[in-house]
Amino acid sequence: MAESIAVECVLCPGGCRVRVLADRTEGARCRRGEAHARQEATDPRRTVTTTVAVEGSALPVVPVRTSAPVPRDLQAACVREISRLRLRAPLYRGQVVLVDLLGLGVDVVVTRSLPAGRETLLPMSNPASR
Numbered sequence: 001m002a003e004s005i006a007v008e009c010v011l012c013p014g015g016c017r018v019r020v021l022a023d024r025t026e027g028a029r030c031r032r033g034e035a036h037a038r039q040e041a042t043d044p045r046r047t048v049t050t051t052v053a054v055e056g057s058a059l060p061v062v063p064v065r066t067s068a069p070v071p072r073d074l075q076a077a078c079v080r081e082i083s084r085l086r087l088r089a090p091l092y093r094g095q096v097v098l099v100d101l102l103g104l105g106v107d108v109v110v111t112r113s114l115p116a117g118r119e120t121l122l123p124m125s126n127p128a129s130r
């Protein structure tokens with residue numbers, strides 16, 4: 001690690017500016033922030049969120065995310081791999097649609113339920129307005 005790395009903590013509105021050194025951190029006002037800053041300085045990770053094409057539903061895509069953060073420099077590769085998926089409705093929130101993404105030990109899960117059929121997402125007409 002370089003002599004010190006500056007990290008702005010984003011875990012709460014406090015926005016502490018944390019300096020991460022080889023043997024300690026400075027500037028964090030809580031242990032959670034210290035751990036977050038050290039992680040950011042040594043192995044930054046992000047949860048990947050994107051959408052995947054769906055057949056058989058009123059919507060053409062469904063939102064998905066990784067079950068855990070992945071290394072930040074592999075984000076683009078993860079999105080490319082996820083974009084190869086083709087799903088079919090119905091889909092359920094929390095459903096795993098890809099296991100062990102790129103061998104990283106994280107899965108890809110659906111973040112909203114999507115019923116099968118075109119009409120299911122259309123607004124229901126009010127019989128009183130006819």
Ligand code: SF4
Nearest residue numbers: 009012014015016033
């Ligand atoms: S270090 Fe702690 S108090 Fe400071 S911004 Fe991060 S979470 Fe908030």
